[in-house]
Each structure stands twice: as structure tokens, then as C-alpha cells.
Amino acid sequence: MSELYQALAQGLLIGSTYGLLALGMGLVYGVSGVVNFSHGDFISLGMFMCLALYSAFSLDPYVSVLITVPAMTAIGAVVYIFLIRPMVGHQFLMVVQLTLGLSLVLQNGILMIFGGQPARTPSVVESKLLILGDVVLQVPHVIAFGVSFVLAGGLYIMLRSTDFGRSIRAVHQNAHAAALMGINVGRVQVLTFALGIGILALAAALLLPGTPIQPTQGLRYTVITLLVVVLGGMTNFVGIMLGGLIIGIAEAFGTIYLAGVLGLLMPYIIFVAIMLFRPQGLTWKSRQ
Amino acid sequence: MLELENLVAGYGGVAVLRDVSIKLDAGEIVGLLGANNAGKTTLINCLSGMVAPISGRILFEGRDISRLSAQQRVEAGIVQVPEGRLVFPEMSVRENLLLGGINARARTHRPRQMDKVLELFPRLKERLSQHAGTLSGGEQQMLAIGRGLMAEAKLLMLDEPSLGLSPLFVQYIFEIIDKLPAEGLTVLLVEQNLMLTLRHAARCYVLERGQVAVEGAADVVMNDPRTRSAYLGL
DSSP: HHHHHHHHHHHHHHHHHHHHHHHHHHHHHHHHOOOOTTTTHHHHHHEEEEEEHHHHHOHHHHHHHHHHHHHHHHHHHHHHHIIIGGGGTOHHHHHHHHHHHHHHHHHHHHHHHHSSSSSOOOOOOOEEEEEEHHHEHHHHHHHHHHHHHHHHHHHHHHHHHHHHHHHHHHHHHHHHHHHHHTTTTTHHHHHHHHHHHHHHHHEEEEEEEOOOOOOGHHHHHHHHHHHHHTTTTOOOOHHHHHHHHHHHHHHHHHHHHHHHHHHHHHHHHHHHHHHHHHHSSSOOOOOO | EHHHHHHHHTTEEEEEEEEEEEOOOOOOEEEEESSSTHHHHHHHHHHHHHOOOOOEEEETTTOTTTTTOHHHHHHHHHEEEEOOOOOOTTHHHHHHHHHHHHHHHHHHHHHHHHHHHHHHHHEEEEEETGGGGGSSSHHHHHHHHHHHHOOOEEEEESTTTTTTTTEEEEEEEEHHHHHHGGOOOEEEEEEOOOOHHHHHHHHEEETTEEEEEEEEEHHHHHHHHHHHHHHHHH
């Protein structure tokens, strides 16, 4: 029984961060119609930046976010303006191709600089544990959970109650009408993408402690994020967070209860099962 | 306050508007008439900055605004209430109105403007937290116009406000349109409904295949045989 709670707890902890990752992708998709297939490689980039900052200045990942988040946000803006914006409105698959190319560039760039060996970035909290009854939780995961939820909550409030958030939702619902309100649609798209990448930098620092990293891991994160985004109905905030938790729990159950490769398949099996019976994902019509 | 000089505009290099010149004085309600595809929506999209002219000039309050972006046009006071309402369906009435006043000039007195708009449209006040997509056609039109008024327009351009509305709603909305010049607005009314427009606009232009076929005071335009032929293609 304690295994069940362990799996559940672990799943919720990691799932919240998956949800956060997917929110970034969902926002960008809603506003520009772009699915960024190099999503996971930006996470990788964030992680390796933390590694570099550790090697050079002995900075703990939780501290280097103060540098990596602004840096990656700026990189995101530049990437969007020069690489992605010229392609918006073109064939969807062409944009996908572009982001796949970007993925290769990022992966190989990291490979060239850091080499191919898995590396660890030490953190002060790395081996600390939190024990609740029968359940053993790793402190980095608990921190990731807390920060992810707080950030997701912050995003929710931003979208609901600020003018910037409303402009994002307006551009998503009807870009033409948004432009007629005097909203600078182009600027909203750049800022949303940059915000998404900034979130990835933060998530990278959250996921980093205790995890060995290597340049080719990007795809794994991209695929998980895609699962969560699609499960969440592409642009539904609550659906995406819920999807993150579900995928996280599926992954935890898989690794705890099933042996080897089968365990890693769990998220995909759950995903297919849900989509078969509910193709619209975890969305539902609002009650009003 | 608005002058279009020899405007040529279209899509993908194909001209829809061919040498159009119109002018509006402050406080007027001017009608822009014409059959489908005559170029009416293209013209107001040019004014809104959504379509770049191929040639010609747009002068607003004496300035050449031809180079201003869509955002800058709204800031300057040129506001469009688009055809088909285009309300944000998954946002509440209140949020739609807030978005109407999101431009820098309007934002400073948004709460006051919201009160004024809700007084003008009490039906919207009742449905403030309802999602705009669930409103009826007439209510959506009220919301779209309310949204336009939130922007503190100097020139309000209405594209087919009567489309798909019941006669009662049409009457209600046009009563409001009549009151707008008293609030300091100039109105450009784009309509297919000939008689309705001639009743509310002091002056009219009739577009036919991208050019001004008839222009003048409402009764003059009404009696001009070219107006009928512009509509019936005779």
C-alpha cells in the first residue's frame, strides 16, 4: 500500500513540473499556432547553463536561475523574432521542420561544448529527503512541486486579471479582432514565446538536482510535454495542469510497479487510452 | 477630419479599391453603401491599418496616417466595429469591454467609460459575467459597439451593424448610432441595407466595383438612378 502512496506522491510532484512545461508550449501554440519541437532542447539548454555556471562559479542551480531565466527569456525573444516569426502563417509542417532543425542545432551545440558524457550538477538539497509516514520524497522534487504550482498559479492570475494576460487570450481567440482593439499582436507573440522559454529555464533548474544530464535528452522532454499539451486540449489551462499530473502519475506508477521498458511506456499507454475515449482531451464546455 | 485621396488597395496585388476619394467632416454620420464585394470592408480595413494601400493617401485630422500601424490607428482614435461582431467568445462581456479600452489613451479612464457604456446598453450590464459567445446576435452587436466606444474613438467605423439582427434590435442600435455625434464622434456607417442607411446618414457614398459611383446628401443618393444600378448590377 505504501508503494501506492509513494507512486502517487512522486507522480504528483513531477507531474506539476510537466504541467508547467506544457503551459509554456500551450500558450505559444494558442497565440502563434506554433508547436515548438525544440521545447525539450531549451530545457536541456537551461540545464547545461546551470552546469556551466556551477563549473565556473560553483553556483547552486537554485541560484543560477537568477541568471538563466533572464538570459533564456532574451534568447527566446531573439529566436522568435529572427527564426520563427518569418514562418508564422506558413504551412504548419514547415514551422515544425524549423523547430526540429533548431532542436538539432541546440543538441549538437551543447554536445560540442560539453561533450557527450552524462554530467551531474550538485546542489545543496540534492540528497535531502522528506519523510511523510511511509512515503519518502526527495526534497528537490518537493521544491519543484511547490514552485511549479506557485508559478502556474501566477500564470493563471496573470492571464485572468492583467491586461497583458487578456491580450494573450484575445490574440488566441481572435487575432484580427485583437488587432482592431489596438493590441500589438506581433509583440504579444514575441513576449509569449519569450515567457515560455523563460519558464523552461526555471523548470530546468527545478528538474536538475539529482538528475544526470546529457545533450540528447531534449527529445524525451519534448515528447512528454507534447503528451501533456495534447491531453490538456492544447490550450486549456486547467486541462494542461491536470494532464501534467496524470502523465506524472502514470510515469511514477510505471517505474514503480512495472519492470524496465514497460514502465516507461505507461504514460503513452494512458495517453492513448484517454485520447481514444475523449479525443478533445481534458477539456469541457464552460458552464455559462 | 478624414480624407481618403485616390486610394488604391487590394489583396495580393489585385486592386479591390480603384482610385477612391472620400471625405468626412467631424460630427457627421456618413454612409458607405454598395453591393457585396464592392470594396466597403476593404476600405475600412485600410483605414484601420489592416490592409496596406497600394497607392493614395489617408489624412486624419490633417495628418497623413498612411504609414501608421494598426495599433497606432486605434491610438489615434480610428476604431472599427467589425462585420460579424467578432466578440471574444470565451471571455465575459466585462472582459470584452475591458479589452475595448486597452489602448493607452482609453485605458486611463476605462472604469468611467465602462459605466457610460453600460448605461447605454443596460442589457449588457445584466450579462456582465456571461461569456460573449453565448449572447444572442443582437446582444453581441451591442457588445461590439460598446467595445468600440470603450476605445474612445474619434472616428467610429461600423461594418454592417444590422446584419442578421431582428428589426427591433436594428432600431435600438440605430437609435444609439444617431446619438453618437452628440458625444463627439464621427461615424462611418458601412451597410448593405440601403433604406436604413439613407434614413440615418446625412451623406452617402455608393461604391461599385471599387470606385465611387454616387455621392452626396442622402435624398440625392436615394433618387439617383445610378444607385439602383450599382446595387442591381444593371
